[in-house]
Amino acid sequence: GAVVSQHPSWVICKSGTSVxxxxxxxxxxxxxxxxxxxxxxxSLMLMATSNEGSKATYEQGVEKDKFLxxxxxxxxxxxxxxxxxxxxxxxxxxxxxxxxxTDYTFGSGTRLTVV
Amino acid sequence: xxxxxxxxxxxxxxxAIVQINCTYQTSGFNGLFWYQQHAGEAPTFLSYxxxxxxxxxxxxxxxxxxxxxxxxxxxxxxxMKDSASYLCAVADSNYQLIWGAGTKLIIxx
Numbered sequence: 001g002a003v004v005s006q007h008p009s010w011v012i013c014k015s016g017t018s019v020x021x022x023x024x025x026x027x028x029x030x031x032x033x034x035x036x037x038x039x040x041x042x043s044l045m046l047m048a049t050s051n052e053g054s055k056a057t058y059e060q061g062v063e064k065d066k067f068l069x070x071x072x073x074x075x076x077x078x079x080x081x082x083x084x085x086x087x088x089x090x091x092x093x094x095x096x097x098x099x100x101x102t103d104y105t106f107g108s109g110t111r112l113t114v115v
Numbered sequence: 116x117x118x119x120x121x122x123x124x125x126x127x128x129x130x131a132i133v134q135i136n137c138t139y140q141t142s143g144f145n146g147l148f149w150y151q152q153h154a155g156e157a158p159t160f161l162s163y164x165x166x167x168x169x170x171x172x173x174x175x176x177x178x179x180x181x182x183x184x185x186x187x188x189x190x191x192x193x194x195m196k197d198s199a200s201y202l203c204a205v206a207d208s209n210y211q212l213i214w215g216a217g218t219k220l221i222i223x224x
Contacts, residue, residue: 006157034212043202043216044158093157097210104148104212106157 002028004096006107013084013114021079021110023094029074030096034104035067038091050077084114117141119215121203126221127193135188135201135218143208149177149188150202152217158202161188190220198222 003026013019023033032051036044048064050056050071058064068080077096081088094107118140127133139147146165150158164170164179164186176189188201203215 043214046211046214049211091155095212104160106159109155109157111155 002096002098002103002105004030004094004105004107006094006110008110009108010111011113013112015085015114016083018080018082019084019112021081021092021094021112023077023079023096023107025075025096025105028096028098028105030077031074031099032097033069033071033077034095034097035069035077035079036093036095038093038109044093047079081112084112086114088112089114117207117213119203119205119213121201121215121218123216124219124221126223127190129193129195129222129224131193132189132191133193133220135190135203135220137186137188137203137215139184139186139203139205139213139215141205141207141213144181145206145208145210147177147179147186148202148204148206148212149175149186150204152200152202154199161201193222195222195224 005024007022035047037047038044046059047062048056048058048069050069052071052074056069071077093109095104097103121137149161152158162177169178174191179186200217200219202217204212
């Protein structure tokens, strides 16, 4: 079945530094990548949607200059959290779609802790 | 606005049956998903309903009524490993998933 590899699984960084999270679709081409953030005991919050080769569409309230998304190929999308602050500490999850209605494959998630 | 409602928490006994309800109001409808999420892990796909009726898959079944904007996930023969959060999500007219807040299911021996 479809697999999305997300790295790193967890990361601890100092406040003010940047962190890059990668998601790779291993056995299919992901036309669309969704990036979510999940705070403890809350549901998934969509941050942005990206299509290969075009700029990401950000949800209201998500700073595009802080959360940089690159979807350079059909198998790789990255999320860079720039100038991270403790309030950015969260669980970040990507989800890849091949473009069909029922096809959403999730990565394993990245636990980000900013100290 | 778009809204997905599901209970915050439910408790059930090992071996029993539990039904988790989900009601929705969205701009367009292209199917309803149920996902299971264990703490600290990404969601895993359980079911997808786009037509009215019941879809059965082993111990799990999912029901949909589009006219009522209602779905439920039925879990039978509960096992301790079923303790998790269950997320209801609806694909809207743009195929974007709208997520419920999740139902934390606690299984007791």
